[in-house]
Structures are given as structure tokens and as C-alpha cells.
């Protein structure tokens with residue numbers, strides 16, 4: 328059974344009058360092929376792997392409405408359309424009971440989401456794009472950044488169309504970029520918070536750059552001034568550990584984080600900045616593995632009379648205040664400041 332519907336050059340009039348009607352028109356996961364001025368090359372734009380991250384679909388809708396022609400052929404994949412349409416629109420990362428699609432891009436490709444992931448990879452193989460941009464939003468508010476698994480000038484060039492900040496990570500989660508990277512330069516772009524107007528605007532201006540520029544890969548530019556952040560560590564809750572966001576300790580929750588914690592995104596957080604409260608031993612509550620597979624919990628966190636603090640200066644990002652996402656994915660990513668941050 329095929330999941331992806333295929334459309335070629337849909338007209339501005341047939342795709343509806345809002346992003347929601349556009350998604351209804353698509354009806355499910357869709358591959359949209361756009362003929363470019365240069366038909367000898369193809370670029371890929373993937374978005375809505377997560378149904379609650381609207382910026383990419385909004386930008387693509389706006390592009391299709393604008394009746395412009397891309398510089399090169401473009402294959403656009405809009406993935407979690409059903410999850411996005413579940414009421415209220417753009418509220419669900421995936422449908423209840425489904426796996427996270429952006430954790431399914433590796434064998435054995437089981438279940439509906441696994442098969443959809445495999446189909447997306449087959450589409451990419453078929454078109455062999457010169458580059459792949461996978462656009463996401465963060466669940467919490469915060470600035471934009473790129474993510475890649477391998478760093479070179481091509482990735483610098485691609486990410487600089489959107490932002491000057493890039494995370495380089497070898498995390499092995501089953502995300503699209505981890506596998507796609509072997510064949511085409513691939514970057515994940517987190518354009519900012521899913522509810523942030525400026526994230527939608529950045530998605531739009533960045534997508535225009537990506538589609539309109541005759542060249543998006545590196546040429547003879549000296550440098551793009553992209554700040555590189557290497558080897559972030561995911562801080563995860565151990566299974567079954569309760570979590571709340573509150574300005575006060577909540578005795579029924581072993582972990583309580585302050586509700587404004589997302590304001591710490593990308594700042595350097597010093598060891599005296601309180602993060603919340605805990606009522607148990609750190610290793611019972613949390614897990615965190617560094618790039619070499621060692622436990623990093625006590626390098627990231629410390630407790631003082633039940634209050635939770637960073638153990639050292641940390642750069643934190645992808646901080647969520649959505650407890651369901653924090654429990655199923657992670658609380659945040661952290662980079663140890665003395666060890667890993669470099670500017671290139």
C-alpha cells in the first residue's frame with residue numbers, strides 16, 4: 328500500500344484559501360513536485376514530519392499561492408497531514424497511538440509510520456536531490472537553529488539560508504537527516520517556536536531563499552559565520568517519572584521545572600540559576616548519555632536542598648514546557664560550555 332499522494336505543480340487556485348484547507352486538499356502524506364527553471368537539478372523540502380509544527384507547511388502554502396517558479400526542480404514532502412488536521416489543527420505531534428515519524432527513518436520500518444518513512448526515503452532516492460531541508464518548529468519558544476549530523480561547507484551554506492546557528496550531533500534516533508545525509512547534504516532547520524509568528528516568517532523567507540537561489544550549496548564564499556554547537560546531550564526523564572511545570576514545588580511530582588524555563592533557550596545558564604525542584608536522587612529521575620555513551624547526569628545537574636541547578640555552565644536548547652513531549656522525548660538538550668562550543 329502506498330501512503331504518499333503525488334501532485335505536480337498544483338495551481339494557486341486549487342489548494343484552498345488557508346493552510347488548513349490546503350492540508351484538507353492534500354488529505355494525507357503528499358509529495359508535491361514543482362518544475363523548476365533548471366530542470367537538470369532537484370532540491371528536496373520536507374516538512375510536517377511532526378503534525379504540531381506548522382511553519383513549514385504555512386511557508387509552502389504561501390509559496391504555492393505566490394505562483395512563483397523555483398530555480399531548480401523541487402520535491403516537497405508534507406508528511407503528517409492527518410496528525411496536523413486532528414482538531415484543533417496543528418496541536419498533535421503524531422496521532423494517538425502512532426510512533427513519532429521522525430524516529431522511524433531506520434530499519435525495520437515497521438508499522439504505518441515506518442512504512443511512510445521508507446516511502447519518503449524512496450522518493451528521495453528516486454529524485455536524488457542536490458540538498459535536503461527538513462523544516463521543523465521547536466515546541467517551546469526560542470530562536471532558530473539548524474541541526475546536522477555531519478559538518479562541512481555544504482551544510483554551512485544550506486543552514487545560512489535560514490539561521491547562523493548550527494548544532495552538530497551524532498545522536499542516533501532514527502531521524503530523517505541521519506540516513507538521508509549519507510546520500511545528500513541534509514539539514515534539519517528548527518525555525519523557532521511552533522506558535523511564534525517570527526518562526527513562520529523565517530520559514531517563509533528561508534524557503535524563498537532555498538527555492539529561488541540558483542545555487543544553494545557552497546561556492547567560493549570564505550565563511551558564513553555560522554556558530555557551531557557540537558555534541559549536545561539529551562536530558563531525559565526515566566520511565567514513569569512524573570513531571571510538572573510550576574513556580575512552586577509540587578509534592579506529588581518528583582520533578583518540577585519552572586514554567587519560564589524556555590526563556591533559557593540558547594543562553595548560557597550558570598550553575599546558580601535555579602531550574603526547578605526534585606524530590607529524589609538525580610540518577611533515579613533522569614538519564615543523559617554523552618557522545619561516548621557515558622552517563623552525564625551529574626555533569627549536567629546538581630541538587631541543593633531539593634532545588635535543581637545546572638552542575639556547570641550549560642547552553643540549553645529545545646527546552647519544552649509541554650510535559651507530554653518532555654516525557655516521551657526529552658526535557659532539553661545541553662552543551663557543556665567549556666568543552667564543546669566553538670565558533671567557525
Ligand SMILES: [Zn+2]
Nearest residue numbers: 377380463464
Ligand atoms: Zn519536529
